[in-house]
Every structure is written in structure tokens, then in C-alpha cells.
Amino acid sequence: MSPDKTNDSALRARALRVIPNGMYGHQSARRFPASYPQYFERAEGCRLWDVDGRQFIDYLCGYGPILLGYQHPKIDEAAARQQKKGDVMTGPGSVMVELAEEFVRLVGHADWALFCKNGTDATSTAISVAREYRGSRKVLIAEKAYHGSAVWCTPLPGGVLKEDRAHFIYFKYNDIESLERASEEAGGDLAGILVSPYKHDVYVDQEPVNPDFAQRCRAICDEKDAILMLDDVRAGFRLARESSWARLGIQPDLSAWGKTIANGHPISALLGNERCRATMPKVYVTGSYWFAAAAMAASLATLHEISSSGYLEHIVRMGDMLRQGLATQAAAYGIGLRLTGPVQMPQMLFDNDPEYKKSFVWGEYLIGHGVYFHPWHNMFISAAHSENDIKHTLQVTDRAFEVLAKSPLAA
Amino acid sequence: MSPDKTNDSALRARALRVIPNGMYGHQSARRFPASYPQYFERAEGCRLWDVDGRQFIDYLCGYGPILLGYQHPKIDEAAARQQKKGDVMTGPGSVMVELAEEFVRLVGHADWALFCKNGTDATSTAISVAREYRGSRKVLIAEKAYHGSAVWCTPLPGGVLKEDRAHFIYFKYNDIESLERASEEAGGDLAGILVSPYKHDVYVDQEPVNPDFAQRCRAICDEKDAILMLDDVRAGFRLARESSWARLGIQPDLSAWGKTIANGHPISALLGNERCRATMPKVYVTGSYWFAAAAMAASLATLHEISSSGYLEHIVRMGDMLRQGLATQAAAYGIGLRLTGPVQMPQMLFDNDPEYKKSFVWGEYLIGHGVYFHPWHNMFISAAHSENDIKHTLQVTDRAFEVLAKSPLAA
Numbered sequence A, B: 001m002s003p004d005k006t007n008d009s010a011l012r013a014r015a016l017r018v019i020p021n022g023m024y025g026h027q028s029a030r031r032f033p034a035s036y037p038q039y040f041e042r043a044e045g046c047r048l049w050d051v052d053g054r055q056f057i058d059y060l061c062g063y064g065p066i067l068l069g070y071q072h073p074k075i076d077e078a079a080a081r082q083q084k085k086g087d088v089m090t091g092p093g094s095v096m097v098e099l100a101e102e103f104v105r106l107v108g109h110a111d112w113a114l115f116c117k118n119g120t121d122a123t124s125t126a127i128s129v130a131r132e133y134r135g136s137r138k139v140l141i142a143e144k145a146y147h148g149s150a151v152w153c154t155p156l157p158g159g160v161l162k163e164d165r166a167h168f169i170y171f172k173y174n175d176i177e178s179l180e181r182a183s184e185e186a187g188g189d190l191a192g193i194l195v196s197p198y199k200h201d202v203y204v205d206q207e208p209v210n211p212d213f214a215q216r217c218r219a220i221c222d223e224k225d226a227i228l229m230l231d232d233v234r235a236g237f238r239l240a241r242e243s244s245w246a247r248l249g250i251q252p253d254l255s256a257w258g259k260t261i262a263n264g265h266p267i268s269a270l271l272g273n274e275r276c277r278a279t280m281p282k283v284y285v286t287g288s289y290w291f292a293a294a295a296m297a298a299s300l301a302t303l304h305e306i307s308s309s310g311y312l313e314h315i316v317r318m319g320d321m322l323r324q325g326l327a328t329q330a331a332a333y334g335i336g337l338r339l340t341g342p343v344q345m346p347q348m349l350f351d352n353d354p355e356y357k358k359s360f361v362w363g364e365y366l367i368g369h370g371v372y373f374h375p376w377h378n379m380f381i382s383a384a385h386s387e388n389d390i391k392h393t394l395q396v397t398d399r400a401f402e403v404l405a406k407s408p409l410a411a
Helices: A007-018 A073-085 A095-106 A119-134 A176-189 A211-223 A293-308 A311-332 A357-368 A387-406 B007-018 B073-085 B095-106 B119-134 B176-189 B211-224 B293-308 B311-332 B357-368 B387-406
Strands: A040-044 A047-050 A055-058 A112-116 A138-142 A168-171 A190-195 A227-231 A254-257 A268-272 A337-340 A347-350 B040-044 B047-050 B055-058 B112-116 B138-142 B168-171 B190-195 B227-231 B254-257 B268-272 B337-340 B347-350
Touching: A007 B095, A007 B112, A040 B073, A055 A387, A073 A293, A073 B040, A073 B073, A095 A112, A095 A268, A095 A293, A095 B007, A112 A119, A112 B007, A119 A138, A119 A190, A119 A227, A119 A254, A119 A268, A138 A176, A168 A176, A176 A190, A176 A211, A190 A211, A211 A227, A293 A311, A311 A337, A311 A387, A347 A357, A357 A387, B055 B387, B073 B293, B095 B112, B095 B268, B095 B293, B112 B119, B119 B138, B119 B190, B119 B227, B119 B254, B119 B268, B138 B176, B168 B176, B176 B190, B176 B211, B190 B211, B211 B227, B293 B311, B311 B337, B311 B387, B347 B357, B357 B387
Parallel strands: A138 A168, A138 A190, A190 A227, A227 A254, B138 B168, B138 B190, B190 B227, B227 B254
Antiparallel strands: A040 A047, A047 A055, A112 A268, A254 A268, A337 A347, B040 B047, B047 B055, B112 B268, B254 B268, B337 B347
């Protein structure tokens, strides 16, 4: 089937008329090779089917939310059951209290929870709480880190005024010296530091956090009575059954969550400690669907699975198997490859591939053989990825490396 | 049952420990009399059941989203069907294209659609598009109008810096002179005007839009090559099967939608015309759940109902019946009452009641007798409110007026 005769290309042509640029945001396939699908028909477990009936083992997991597999029966049933009682109502359901209690039980630093819809809602609210806490203005964030798509953080300049970022000071992730310079620049006006649990910027190699750097973030906030905000939207619950720096013995004052917390159902959360409790209500935030009960029921069921299942050990084991396999294959074919990030959130970039040409050749082979990899964004493993799925994936990637090794690009 | 022995009060006590201030945002019942429920168990048609089994005819409709009644079978089945195929996936479903096409078919000014989650996502994106359009900065908005809860528009000062609002200029709704003053102040730096279809501010009487004022908004944008943005999040599809100023022959460049567009399922939308088409993709906005297919399927089913049913004529007729009944009763008891806003989005305020004491006495009687009214926020009628529901409501309100007339507050 030639790409211009597919259901996908027909939908793309229709979309060009009624959707800006045909598609927007992080799920736009516009910059991928044409054989990548834009539209999907169905999802189950770790598998996706596109609108032309092609099946893929999916390594994006909806760009993160799907932690336990698509169509997880317990979670989707919990949501459906609540939906049949009431979802959006004139007030929340009792599940909201249960969910807040469960987050407080599970996440060490959390004494309270606020629920919203977008990850950006949680990070934006965190910034406001940090600023309201002592009336300070300066917030330190890492250069090029993704914290959402509001004017204060969106990666493209369109629609952003310089005033929107007047009181942000930028440091380099893991660079203690640059962090300290930023803190000095903030002086007595430091409201807080917003930081990701590790460096998971798009397009580049991922970096684990340097524990000394993380400690310094905490120490600066303590010294200056400022608020440490951990952006766990992307990595939350894929690194730990806790906020992601708990392993280092470091607890933030606020943490932002989304994606995994309801296995795809629409909800995000801001968690906070006692220090921030009195400040939070001074910041007015709300949304038409923030009190909707079905996504909360899904989240509660997801937290129960997180607490009671071996999902975490499993995704680490599957991620490790995938990484070792890819590394071995690449070495065998003499292809320079960088595999970075936690194994359960793998980033894979080819050496000397600034325009992703190798990535595209390799990725198209995968797409043509039922495996969906991303050319420049970190990927995600779910609890539904089985050993057989990884083995099958590695059979396909082996042939993809072979194809790439024979192409002029390998020269 | 005394209020301190109820399931509701037990939940409130638990919530105080794990939710900031016990509840936040527009669904907090904290400022209502104690007999108002905070938590709901179930919703169906125009009825709510609280966690203590009390049943209410609901005049809030989830604060707007429920246009066609809770648990609408066609809409909820469309969502459930899509959910069982795929909701959040690694790309959108084909329903996204169908939904954008349907919005473009239904809403006169719309040549394209972008889907998001919160009403605030849609209004915030509109502001960014207007600013990016010609690189201008100033946006005119009405004093005290509600356009969402981001730092540029949230009604409380907490967490807001003066820079966040540096380039907003405020006018008085319906006051052409103040609009022109604001436009003069913007000079050649006018990016656009963001305006609600009528004045629906909380706490005060609602005002229909003066058509000359609306025309002037459009004319100023035309004269200055600026963007007219209509905030139809609250009123959209309750005034018309079109954007809300179409009746006046006025089309905005951008319109923001939410609430009613999926009868409670979580989705909002920004619609735009050709003029803004090339600008929109320059503004990067996205969200983890923005491409989720289930809410889009719900929205598509809702638009079909909007196109094909007599819901609009029905909610006007029911609203009219309610308003006439309330006005007649209040007059009979000699109680000064102001009934404002479109009848299908009624606002009811007592004369000389700055602390809502009359409203509370009256509202508590209603709560005690199975009717949920809001003390200071506009209410909403749905297609599920029947003549019998309105008649029953008016029986209760008649007795409530009688109680109020006999109370010392009536003096």
C-alpha cells in the first residue's frame, strides 16, 4: 500500500483543512517519515493498531501515561463504574478524598494533594504557590527542560512576551556552579527551584541526576526559605513508587504529577508538604473538569496497582533486556549508538546523526515491521511489555541495524 | 440528621487533612451554609444524589458542562465505545478529524479547531495566537470578567506577578467609551480583544451584551488588524447552535469553548478563522490528554445532538417558565429579587443582601427540600429539566419565599 493511498493519508488530507498545520503538539507525526502513522484505531496491552490495520509494539505508551498497559481491565472498569454513577457533577465524589489520602500515603513528602488536568496545570500552580509562599519572585529552572506548554515554559517563542519569563533564572542541569550562580542572581528574591528528577530533554542524551546537584537544590531552598519543586510529570512512578528523588533521600516541598497516575485517564496532581499547606489556598486555580470523578477512580485503581504489583521491577527488567539487546546488536554491526536514560524510559540516538537520517531509516524499518520507536524523544516501557514482546522487538531491530549498516548513511 | 453526623461532614473532616483548605476552586462548598452538600454520589438527568442519599433537582449542571442531562445515553455510549478501542494512544484517533470537521460545519467563523482540556487552555492559547499574529502585545479584557485561572486571568492575587498582566488593558463591559479608551491606550500595539458573549460575572446581575458594544469590539479589531476573541466557554451552545454573537451578525476571529461541548467529558476547544490559521502553529501548546479519543467521541455525539435536537428551544422554554414563576412568587411575597441573564443561564440575587443572608435562608430551604440553587453564581438549565421538574421546583421555591417573608431578614 503506497503511503498516499492509505486511510492515514486520507485523514491527514482532511485534517489539513480543519486542524492547524494538520496536527499540533507532541503527537504530530508531521516531522516523521511518511510511513509513520498519524492516526490510530485501537490499543491494547503494549500494542497499537493504526487506521490501516497495521499492528505495532508501542514504545511510546501514549507519550508516557500508559504505565500498566492499554485497556487495563481493573483501571478502566473502575473509571467506567464511577462514570455510570457520576463523573462531572456539581461537586466532587467521595473518591476525591480517597485519592488524596492514597497519594499522601504513597508519596513521602506529600501532606496534601490538589488535582488538575494537564501536567502544565500542576507545574504552573507550583510556581504560583512558590511565589506566594514568601512573596518572592525568582524561580530557577534548567535550560531547555520541558515543564509544560504555558507561556512561562513552552519551548517555542510564539505568543510569549518577555514579561512572561521576567523572573525565571536558568541554570544547566547537573551543573552545581551554574545553579549557585542562578541562586546568587536571585538573591533574597528566590521563590523556588523547579527541576526534573533527571535530565530528560528532547533531542539529546538523557542524564541521571548527580546526587550532589540534587542535594544542592534542596540545600539552597532550605537556606533561602524557598520552595523545591520536583517535576515528576514525565518520570513519576516509572522510577519509584514514591517521588523520584526519594531514592536519594531528598524530598521536595511540591511535586507535579500527571501521565502515569491514572494509566491514561485525564488527571494530573500537585502534591505538597505542610510548609506549603497554608499558601496553596491563596492561589486560585480551578477547571471545569478538575473535580470529575471517573478519572479519580481510575487514578485510585492505578495507585492500588502501583502499590501492590511488581510493575516497577518488571519495567526495569524489560527495559534492561531491550537496552542490552540494542547495545549488543549495534556493536555487532559497528553502528555508533547512544542508549541513555533509565532503562524503563529509554532514549536512543545514533552517533553523527544531526538530521535524524539514520534514525529515520532505522525507524522506518521498524514501522514497516510492527514496532513503533520515536526518532528523538525518550520512550516508555509499560508493565504490558512482555519478554516475548522484547524478544520480538529485538529480532526486528537486528534486521534494522543490518539494513542501516548496509546503507550509505553508515559510512 | 444533624450536619455533623453526616457522611458529607465525615468526608469534609477527612478532606481537611489531605486537600488544601478541605476543597479548592469553584466547586468548594466551604462558603455555603453547612446544609449544602460538598460531595455527590450519583447524577442522572437533571438530578443529583449527595453522599447522604439526599436527592436534588440540580440547577448548576456541574457548573455548566451538562447541557443535555447527566448520563446521556448516546453521548456516554459514544465515549465508552471509543474508550474500549483506544483513548490516550501514541497518536489521535480518526475521531479528531471528524470532530474538527463538525465544529467547522457548525460554527460559522470557524475554519479550523484545536482541542485542549481546560477552558483556560483555550483562552490562554487565544491570547498567545493574538499576540503572535502581528507581534503586538496589548490585549483588552473586561474588568472582573472570568476567563480562567491562569496567572493572567485568575480572580485572586495569590501567586500572580505584575509582569503577568503587564500588557492587559481593562475596560468596562458594555461601556463603549471605556473600550475606546483602552484601545487608544494600546495604540498600535493592540493584539486583540477577549470578551464574553454577555456579562456573566459572579456575584452581580448579569447583563446582555449591547449590540453596539459588540460591533465596536469587532470594528476596533478590524481597524487595527487585531484579533477578536470570544470567550464562549461558559455560554457556548446555551445561547445558540453557533458562536454566541452570530445572532448579532458578529463573528470573532477566535472562539474559546469548553463545558457543554462534550456534555461533561473532558475537552475544550479553540476555533479560529483563516486569518489566524498560519499563526496558530507558531504557538506551541499541547497536553498529555489533549489527543485522547474518548472525550472527542463524546463531543462528536454532543454536536450531533446539538444539531439535530430541540434542546435549545427546550432550555429556553424551561428557563422562561422558571423565571416567570420565581418573579411572580417573589412579587406576591413582596420580596425584592433580581432575575438576570439569559433564562437558560439564570442569575438570581436578592435586593439588599450583600452578605447573602437572604440567599442562604432561601437556599437552605431549597436544599432541605430537594432543589440545588447557587447563592451567587449563575445557574444552568439542561435539556433534561422537564416541565414537571420546573413545576416541582416552583412549589418548593414558593414555600421558600414564604419562609423568607416571615423571617426577620425580610424586614
